[in-house]
Amino acid sequence: MKKLLFQLDTDEHASVFDQVVGYDGGADQVVPYARVTPGHIRAMVEGAIFTRAPKDKKNTALFVGGSDLVAGEALMRAIQSQFFGAFRVSLMLDSNGANTTAAACVAWLARGRDLRARRAVVLAGTGPVGQRVAAMLAMEGAQVCITGRQLERAQAATQAMAARFGVEVTALAAPDGQTRAEAVSQAHLVVAAGAAGVVLLAQEQWRALPQLELLADANASGPAGIEGIEMADRGVLRHGKTCYGPLGFGALKLALHRACIGRLFEQNDLHLDAREILAMAKQMVA
Numbered sequence: 030m031k032k033l034l035f036q037l038d039t040d041e042h043a044s045v046f047d048q049v050v051g052y053d054g055g056a057d058q059v060v061p062y063a064r065v066t067p068g069h070i071r072a073m074v075e076g077a078i079f080t081r082a083p084k085d086k087k088n089t090a091l092f093v094g095g096s097d098l099v100a101g102e103a104l105m106r107a108i109q110s111q112f113f114g115a116f117r118v119s120l121m122l123d124s125n126g127a128n129t130t131a132a133a134c135v136a137w138l139a140r141g142r143d144l145r146a147r148r149a150v151v152l153a154g155t156g157p158v159g160q161r162v163a164a165m166l167a168m169e170g171a172q173v174c175i176t177g178r179q180l181e182r183a184q185a186a187t188q189a190m191a192a193r194f195g196v197e198v199t200a201l202a203a204p205d206g207q208t209r210a211e212a213v214s215q216a217h218l219v220v221a222a223g224a225a226g227v228v229l230l231a232q233e234q235w236r237a238l239p240q241l242e243l244l245a246d247a248n249a250s251g252p253a254g255i256e257g258i259e260m261a262d263r264g265v266l267r268h269g270k271t272c273y274g275p276l277g278f279g280a281l282k283l284a285l286h287r288a289c290i291g292r293l294f295e296q297n298d299l300h301l302d303a304r305e306i307l308a309m310a311k312q313m314v315a
Contacts, residue, residue, distance in 0.1 A: 030088045031057040032294045035077060037065040037104055039095030039124070047094045047123070050283065054290025056090075065095075067107035074111040077118050083297075090119045090293035098124040098157035102193075105302070119299035121289055124157060126282070128306045129289070131161035133282040134245050135169065136310035137263070137273055138218065145170030147242075150216040152176050152209055152230060152254070153223030155186045158247055162220050163187075165307050167196035176203035176212050194303065210234040218243040221254030232257035236268035249275040285310050 034056035036043055043061035051059040062073070077089050091108060093101045101124030108120060123129050138144070144166065151163045154175025167173045167190070175198060177183035183200035190198050203209040209230055213219045217240055221229045225248055235241060236257065244267075248254035253274070257267060263277030288309060289301050299305075 030081075030085055032088050032090070033057065034059045034090050034092055034290065034293070035073070036061040036092050036094060037070075037073065037108075038063050039065055039093075039097050039100040039104065044094050046126075047092065050286045051092065051290055054287040055294060056290060065104060066100075067103055070104065070107040071111055074108055078112065078116040083115050086115075086118055086297035087294055089297075090121070090290075092290070092293075093120070093122045094124055096125050098127050098160070100124070109300075115297075118297050119293040119295075119301075121293055121301040123286065123289075123306075126286075127157035127161040128301075128303050129282050129286045129310075130158050130247060131165055132303070132307040132310035133278040133285055134162055134220065134247060134273065135165040135307060136281065136314045137278045138166075138220075138243055138245060139169050139311060140314045142243075143170075144218070147171045147217040148215055149173045149218040149220070150176065150213050152203070152212070152219065152221045153227070154220075155182050156222060156224075159220075159222030160186050160190060161303055162222055162247070163198050164190045164194045164196050164303060166218070166220075167198055168194065168304065168307065171218065173197075174199045174201050174212065176201050176209060178202070178204040206231060206234070213241070214238065216241060219255070220245045220247065222247045223254050224248075225250035226252065227254065228252050228256055229254045230256065235270070241270055243271050243273075245273040245278070247275055249279065281310065281313060285313060288313065 043063040149171040155177040180202035187198045260274040260276045262272040262274035
């Protein structure tokens with residue numbers, strides 16, 4: 030029986046990246062749908078859960094993607110509301126690649142380390158990847174702060190994380206280099222999750238900080254979000270700090286994404302979101 034992965038994308042065009050990884054992860058057929066809204070979900074889910082015998086339902090899976098994490102989470106809720114009893118299929122959320130990217134980053138940062146009580150700052154942490162990194166660091170026990178250009182937006186993001194994952198993250202307005210330097214001045218760990226092409230932290234602002242131990246940059250398009258980090262850094266020591274670049278944990282992100290797809294076809298009741306995907310990433314780097 031063929032393993033069918035239905036790709037439910039909230040964007041105008043379904044992601045080619047997610048289609049390729051779907052096949053590489055073990056799907057026999059990836060069926061992409063674009064511009065999916067919660068209003069479309071009932072018929073789609075019914076088609077997925079009513080067409081195969083109980084022992085065969087594990088061969089059907091749903092993947093929620095697109096660039097809008099909020100829209101993706103709305104689809105997830107709509108999908109789950111249609112499941113009942115044994116009538117369900119496995120499901121994964123990775124809008125904007127936020128779960129797999131953040132999990133890969135945090136898994137490397139946590140490898141061989143106890144992050145409990147470490148002060149962590151996620152620069153430009155209001156976007157999908159930044160929010161997931163912050164939430165996952167908080168799950169690891171770190172004391173997490175996210176920065177944003179506008180305090181109100183950063184506070185809204187922390188409230189969303191608290192409601193979604195039950196974690197406590199603080200917010201700080203840091204609209205320029207000076208305020209971002211002040212934000213990281215007492216941090217043990219800093220992650221940059223800003224937009225492409227934006228330097229969030231100059232090298233001179235972090236290299237001499239005595240308590241700073243870990244740095245990670247999620248920006249895969251130059252220039253680096255944290256100046257002085259190279260894209261391929263994976264545990265490289267720079268000025269006494271352990272550094273990770275986007276390509277350094279990007280290989281794990283891809284391997285993790287593929288592994289998650291493979292797991293969807295092992296059972297019919299798996300739900301892969303932030304916590305589950307982080308747990309898988311940590312196992313993969315153990």
